[in-house]
Amino acid sequence: MLELTAEPLTREAFAPFGDVIDTRGADFFPINAGRTKRYHDLAKVETLGEEARALISIFVSQPVEVPLTLDFLERHPQGSQAFVPLHEERFLVVVAPPGDQIDPARVRAFVTDGRQGVNYRAGTWHAIQSVLEREGEFLVVDRGGAGNNCDEHPLAVRVTLD
Numbered sequence: 001m002l003e004l005t006a007e008p009l010t011r012e013a014f015a016p017f018g019d020v021i022d023t024r025g026a027d028f029f030p031i032n033a034g035r036t037k038r039y040h041d042l043a044k045v046e047t048l049g050e051e052a053r054a055l056i057s058i059f060v061s062q063p064v065e066v067p068l069t070l071d072f073l074e075r076h077p078q079g080s081q082a083f084v085p086l087h088e089e090r091f092l093v094v095v096a097p098p099g100d101q102i103d104p105a106r107v108r109a110f111v112t113d114g115r116q117g118v119n120y121r122a123g124t125w126h127a128i129q130s131v132l133e134r135e136g137e138f139l140v141v142d143r144g145g146a147g148n149n150c151d152e153h154p155l156a157v158r159v160t161l162d
């Protein structure tokens with residue numbers, strides 16, 4: 001069983017796996033006669049393969065128990081997948097770099113601070129949505145289309161919080 005302690009999520013640490021969606025530390029430009037700050041292009045949406053298109057969904061998730069025990073990670077080879085909390089929900093993120101095998105030494109666990117969202121780049125191995133403390137609502141942007149877009153890889157992981 002791989003034992004991990006979740007680290008606070010940062011853009012830098014998450015860079016090998018995708019993007020952190022957050023206004024803090026991001027550039028913006030004014031639009032709408034200066035009334036709006038556009039935090040532009042915060043994450044790369046990937047929709048690959050046949051009949052590919054971007055989907056916008058809302059996930060309503062029940063909270064996970066901590067320590068979180070996992071027996072697999074999944075990946076979406078044909079597209080990215082973004083999760084943005086709608087009510088400052090915190091969630092756990094367990095990831096491994098793209099590739100056909102998972103190297104346990106390269107698996108990382110993060111905890112978000114409620115304001116952060118994540119965008120898993122296509123092929124990044126990740127745990128399924130794991131909200132903490134209370135029911136969570138997430139805006140999800142991912143890929144629809146033909147063919148398989150979800151692979152599972154067995155992996156036994158136990159994630160604790162500091």
Ligand SMILES: NC(=O)N[C@@H](O)C(=O)O
Nearest residue numbers: 074081126127128129150
């Ligand atoms: N299955 C599904 O749409 N959700 C998962 O991909 C997930 O990462 O939660």
Ligand code: NI
Nearest residue numbers: 074076081128
């Ligand atoms: Ni997923």
